[in-house]
Amino acid sequence: MTDHPMLFSAPMVRAELDDRKTNTRRIPTPANTLFDGRPWTKLAKAQEWDWDKAWVDDGPSPMGNPGPYLKLPWLAGDADPYKDTVHRIYPKIQPGDRIWVKETHAFTECRVDYETGTEENNYEWQSEYGDPRDYLNANPRGGMCSTVRYAADGEDANPSELYPCIGFEGEVLRKAEIRWRPSIHMPRWASRLTLLVTAVKIERVQDISEADAIAEGIERYKSGWMPYTTAFYEADGLTPANYHPDPRESFRSLWIMINGLDSWNANPWVIAYAFTVEKQNIDQIGDRRQC
Numbered sequence: 083m084t085d086h087p088m089l090f091s092a093p094m095v096r097a098e099l100d101d102r103k104t105n106t107r108r109i110p111t112p113a114n115t116l117f118d119g120r121p122w123t124k125l126a127k128a129q130e131w132d133w134d135k136a137w138v139d140d141g142p143s144p145m146g147n148p149g150p151y152l153k154l155p156w157l158a159g160d161a162d163p164y165k166d167t168v169h170r171i172y173p174k175i176q177p178g179d180r181i182w183v184k185e186t187h188a189f190t191e192c193r194v195d196y197e198t199g200t201e202e203n204n205y206e207w208q209s210e211y212g213d214p215r216d217y218l219n220a221n222p223r224g225g226m227c228s229t230v231r232y233a234a235d236g237e238d239a240n241p242s243e244l245y246p247c248i249g250f251e252g253e254v255l256r257k258a259e260i261r262w263r264p265s266i267h268m269p270r271w272a273s274r275l276t277l278l279v280t281a282v283k284i285e286r287v288q289d290i291s292e293a294d295a296i297a298e299g300i301e302r303y304k305s306g307w308m309p310y311t312t313a314f315y316e317a318d319g320l321t322p323a324n325y326h327p328d329p330r331e332s333f334r335s336l337w338i339m340i341n342g343l344d345s346w347n348a349n350p351w352v353i354a355y356a357f358t359v360e361k362q363n364i365d366q367i368g369d370r371r372q373c
Contacts, residue, residue, distance in 0.1 A: 085364060086174065088181045088277075089265045091340070095185045095234035097299030098275055098359050105297035107287060107352040110152065114353065116172040119147055126169075130157040136171075136351060138284050143170055150284050152351060173282050173353045181357065182364040183275035184268040186233035188260045189214040191226065206261045215271050230272050233262050276364040277357040287337065287352045294354065295333035307332035310339040 088106075090098070097103035108114055112122035132155040141149020152171040175181065189207035191214075207214045207228060220227035231240055244258050290298075301308040306325035309332065316323050326332040338346050360367050 084174075084176075084179045086179060086181050087184050087270070087273075089184045090275075092186060092234035094299055095183065095232070095275065096236075097301075098183070098277075099234070099361065101359065102301070103297070103299030104358065105294050105299075105354060105356055107290075107298070107354050109350050109352055110171060110173075110284075114174050115152075116174055118169050119143070119145060119172060131155070131169075132157040133351060139170070147172060148176070150282070152284055173284070175279055175282060175353075175355060177279055177281055179279045180364055181277035181279060181355075182270055182273040183277065184265045184273065185275075186262050186265050187268050187272060188231045188233075188262050189272075190229045190231055190260070191217075192229070215269070230274075231260060232274070270364065273363055274361065276360040276362060276367055277355075278360060279355055279357050281356040283354050284351060285354060286349050287346065288334075288349045290330055290333055290354075292329050295329040297356070298333050298336070300329055300332040300336060303332075308335075310335040 088108075090106075094103060094106070112127055115122075117123070117126045136152050136154045138150050139153050141147065141151060143149070143151065147170075151173070154169050154171050156167040156169075191207055191211070211217065211226070214228035214230075217226055217228040218230070233240065240260055242259060244260065303309070303322070304325040306327040307329050309322045309324055309326055312322045312324055312335070315321060326335070334346060
């Protein structure tokens, strides 16, 4: 079992929290794959590969590595002596591995000043205090505490207009806004979602099944599924007026919204991960290997 971080957008985090999302698809890159069973070398990254002519091998490989993996040909001209070279591209994440979710977040500070009679909440952690983890769940009346906030929790949990300085009688002394940290900077200890990988496959993005499209976290809408990109709106100009009867069309619109129309039309290879969601930090759960 190996642990891996993975970035998720706020809508996808909400889908995981709502028990709607148990699949995710990622385009193969040197960061999430192995080249012939090893990390990509600088030379391998510099070469040109014919992804259009790649194909899936269900494995195992001659060396015994489990499949599936992608057979990737060298992109070369007829005169190139290496034109028939084919390499194996393996997903790094395998069934039984764990993924800890990285999302947009903020560390907040709360402390009491008995001289001025105020309780102050600063919505940006001060670096001179060290690691905010050391102050989590502390008693602010004892001096200071820190809290992790998550942008995916929305306006109710993270109002755009906050009151960071409040007098002991409840009067607002100062207002501020949360300053969000990008998901890539989330430390492992602050993650609140862990994904237990149950299956991995490689396919073209347009080959997604209806069941997998639903498992990607698309939302029910009207009599069908949400149109994430549409040209038809209700009178308010915001509410989609149409819906997709086929969940695959809803997923298509979601992919286009995130990655652009050209990405969908290119029909890239994707690594499809299936998982169960644990709503806990990765270090708070035991070894729950799925296979």
